Amino acid sequence: MAEQQSSKTLPAQHQDRQPGRQTEMSPQPASEKPGYAGSGKLAGRVAIVTGGDSGIGRAVALAFAHEGADSVIGYLEEREDAQETVRLVEAAGRRCIASMGDIGDPATAQRLVDEALSTFGRLDVVVNNAGEQHVRRSIEDIPVEQLERTFRTNVFSMFHLVKAALKHLKPGAAIVNTASVTAYAGSPGMVDYSSSKGAIASFTRSLALQLAEKGIRVNAVAPGPIWTPLIPASFDAEHVSTFGSDVPMKRPGQPAEVALCYVFLASDDSSYMSGQVLHPNGGEIVNG
Secondary structure, three states: OHHHHHOOOOOOOOOOOOOOOHHHOOOOOOOOOOOOOOOOOOOOOEEEEEOOOOHHHHHHHHHHHHOOOEEEEEEOOOHHHHHHHHHHHHHOOOOEEEEEOOOOOHHHHHHHHHHHHHHHOOOOEEEEOOOOOOOOOOHHHOOHHHHHHHHHHHHHHHHHHHHHHHHHOOOOOEEEEEOOOHHHHOOOOOHHHHHHHHHHHHHHHHHHHHHHHHOOEEEEEOOOOEOOOHHHHHOOHHHHHOOOOOOOOOOOEOHHHHHHHHHHHHOHHHOOOOOOEEOOOOOOOOOO
16 A cells, blocks of 8 residues: 555546646646746747647746747647746746647648747747647557547647748757657557657658758657646546656656756757757656
C-alpha cells in the first residue's frame, strides 16, 4: 500500500471533453517560472504559437513575451483559456492576438499569418504546437475518423502553417515544432498519436535541410509527461493521479519547464542548430 501511495503525483481528475480546459485543472499548471526575467533574446520579434491558449503553448507565448516578442496564438474553441493567455502576455508588457479556428484547416493557418502581418507587420517565429490525442487500447479500436483527425491536427496543420508563413520569413527566422517522447519510446495506448509525433520528427529534419539555404532554422521539442489540459481530457482519473511517476524524476513536468527550450530554439542562442530535437522529458533516455 505504501508503494502504491508513493506513485501518486496529482489529484485524481478527469475532463469529459476534448480539448481540455486549463481553468478546470487542479493544481493549475505552472505557465512561468517564478522570478523569470528575460534578457531581450526575442526583442522586436513576432511569433505565431498554435495551441497557445493553454499548457505548453501558453507557457511559450508568455516566455516569448518576457524575451520581448509579440504573438498571435491559435486555439480551437477554448476562449476563456485563450483570453487568459492574452492577459498574461499583456501583463508581461507585450501584445498578443488570440485567433480561434481549427488549425487542421488551411484557411485557419492562412488567417493566423494574415493576422500576424496586419497587426504587427512581420513574422519571425512559427511554433507548431497544437495537438490532440485519444487513448485506444487496440489499433482495432481506432476509428478511421480519429486516425485522420489526429494526423490532420498534429501533422497536416504544420504543412499548412509553414506553407502560409514561408514567403514572409526572412533569414534568421525560426520554426519550432512540438513532437513528443512517444515518437521515440512509443505508446501502446496511443498508436496514432505516437505515429503522428514520429512524422513530426521527420518533418522537422527534412524541412530543416530544405530551408537551410534560406537561413531559416527548423527544430523541435519532444516533451515527456507534462501537466497540460490534454492529460485530464485524455486519461481516466486513476491514470491522471499517477501521471509522470514512471520517469526517472518521478513526477510530471510543468509547461514552464518546457517553454525555455522554445526560447532557445527561437533565438539566436541556437544559431548553429537546425534539424534537431530537444528532450525535456524527466530524464528518460531516448537517444533521439
